[in-house]
Amino acid sequence: MGVDYYHTLNVERNATEDDLKKAYRKLAMKWHPDKNPTNKKEAEANFKQISEAYDVLSDPQKRAIYDQHGEEGLKDRPPPGHENTNGFNPRNAEDIFAEFFGSSPFGFGSSGPGRSKRFPSDGGGAFSGFNGSDNIFRTYSERGNMPKKPPPVETKLPCRLEELYSGSTRKMKISRTVMDAKGRSIPETEILTIEVKPGWKKGTKITFPDKGNQQANQLPADLVFVIDEKPHEFFKRDGNDLIVSQRVSLAEAIGGTVLNLTTLDKRSLRVPVNEIVSPGYELVVANEGMPITKERGYKGDLRIIFEVKFPTRLTPEQRAGLKRALGG
Incomplete structure (x- = not known):
């Protein structure tokens, strides 16, 4: 060659x-x-x-x-x-x-x-x-000839929790102004590709050097995308852990139950609840949280926080039965 x-x-x-x-x-x-x-x-x-x-x-x-x-x-x-x-x-x-x-x-x-x-x-x-x-x-x-580098331009990149769990590829079309070799200001458009990695957290920054606007006698600014998390209707993130609230009846809280959850990657997760559940009780399911970016193959925990729904009224027979069953 x-x-x-x-x-x-x-x-x-x-x-x-x-x-x-x-x-x-x-x-x-x-x-x-x-x-x-x-x-x-x-x-x-x-x-x-x-x-x-x-x-x-x-x-x-x-x-x-x-x-x-x-x-x-x-x-x-x-x-x-x-x-x-x-x-x-x-x-x-x-x-x-x-x-x-x-x-x-x-x-x-x-x-x-x-x-x-x-x-x-x-x-x-x-x-x-x-x-x-x-x-x-x-x-x-x-000598007055070194163009100055302006501060980076930051813009938020809102991501669904599902994207941050499984990863995704985002295409971002940008429009900017640059200076040509003769010092003229010209418009330019470009599509940037961002590979969102599983486990990225809010505040993670992705920098594209020199992809911001450029003014006369200046270097182009760096363009920085900052990861932001959209609220999820079911899960809440806490670091590498996921938190979900679950409401159970008093009978389920005492007698046990099985929870059927859908994970962020659309798997069906069956969680047996065998302990007696009191209000605020937390059940931890290991390795079902968010992926840990720097520890490939590892995840945080899924923390299920319970709310117990007490009955608003009981018949005299139900009250008597509960007393006998609970030894009251």
Whole structure:
């Protein structure tokens, strides 16, 4: 296949758009030529290769051709609007870098392409003086070019208790505003997939990096969905336990009974009640509560709280019979 773009970005072949962005950010920061003044030639080659890999894999058409035909396929059959001789979009590596980090003062050296005229060359580029204790982002900020990251945007994701018991797949269509490479505000829609895991609790957060709105001179905000639990008509959740109230007659409370319950995953659960039930009595059924997310295969308990329905009137014969039976 020639160049392995997936290996270049250190991502799997099923990498998502977010995976590609994270990988590019990390590697582009590491190999930018101005951060590597002592091995600039190697850094330039790596930086260009990283940018080329991202350019191909982040474009669905290019990625499909590359997956099927390899690098040669991109040369032979470039998708419409992307014609060139080597499969790399004419945007140079610095343009891609600037899309992620704002107007870049960096180039491929003091005389290389893409060198910004906004800043004078200081011989070492914007990363000069960088060492392990420095913060690369501080250098950006000092020059006024590091776009700020706005606070995350949180939105509630109401879930039925059944979903949180068995898990579910939710598709969320979002509409947002982003900035294109030329700084223009454009609308964008996307469908996000959320895999709700069995046992997730209210307050669980699912973060989609950079999927919020973007304003000029800012990075896109992160979009955060926060799990919320809808009330259930029968069950109440208490941590990993489920609580259900059950009303029984006085005769059942004394003489025993069998409860037939339907669980959240639609199973029929038969619960014999053999103990004498007093008002407020709690019967615990082990391992019939909510799944415990971090302990696969384990569940909390089902706690049945009883309410005893006393008769409103008894005949004299019934009263006498109860006294004799209860030894009164």
